Amino acid sequence: MTARQExxxxxxxxxxxxxxRLVHEGxxxxxxxxxxxxxxxxxARQEFTDPRRTFSTTVPITGAVYGRLPVKLSAPVPRQAIPAAMAAIRLLSAEAPVRLGQVLLRDVAGVAGVDVVACRTMDRVMITPSDDPSSAT
Ligand code: SF4
Structure with a gap:
């Protein structure tokens, strides 16, 4: 017989x-x-049977007014998949224009139906030579 635990x-x-307080036997x-x-x-039942987590972060973006694009997971993933999800996002980059909700990576860390999506719209901006610090003399 399995002892009751909480x-x-x-x-x-x-x-x-x-x-x-969740009471269980095995x-x-x-x-x-x-x-x-x-x-x-x-x-509590979800935490006990299948704990899931989500997170948001940023990825580099080119051609936009800012250099980082905020992104998030479209849904929580199993807690043990978080390191793989973070590793996959670390390899991501985007190019403007990007739309709010645009999928940047499908099925992150092999979790079906959970995508990495953009948290904001970023339009493409034209960099003129006078805006480009690398062209300064
Ligand atoms: S949602 Fe959770 S924290 Fe809020 S009242 Fe219900 S049980 Fe309490």
Missing amino acids: QHYVCISCPIGCPL DQIIEVEGQECNRGAKY
């Missing part, structure tokens, strides 16, 4: 941050307590 989480689904969830709403129980 895991403790803090729900991050809203700013209240309810403390959650892989079987017995109960979740502490949540003020159903999202807390769903969060």
Whole structure:
């Protein structure tokens, strides 16, 4: 017989941050307590069975007014896939114009349906010789 154990989480689904207690026997969830709403129980169950994370960062972009483009994952990935996702994004670069929501990389780290997308539109800008610091004399 598997002994009952408990895991403790803090729900991050809203700013209240309810403390959650999940009781389980092996892989079987017995109960979740502490949540003020159903999202807390769903969060605790997800954390116990398949913890997922997401993140945002920037990638280099050429031809735009700024040199970095903010990007994010379109959905959370399994926690163990985060290092591979970060490594894949480190190799990315973009070229303006880029549109908000444009997919820069599909199925990041081999996670089907999770893409790297642009978080803003960046139009192409024309660099005149007087704007280009490398042309200064
Ligand atoms: S359980 Fe509900 S009220 Fe509590 S932090 Fe999560 S979302 Fe907010």
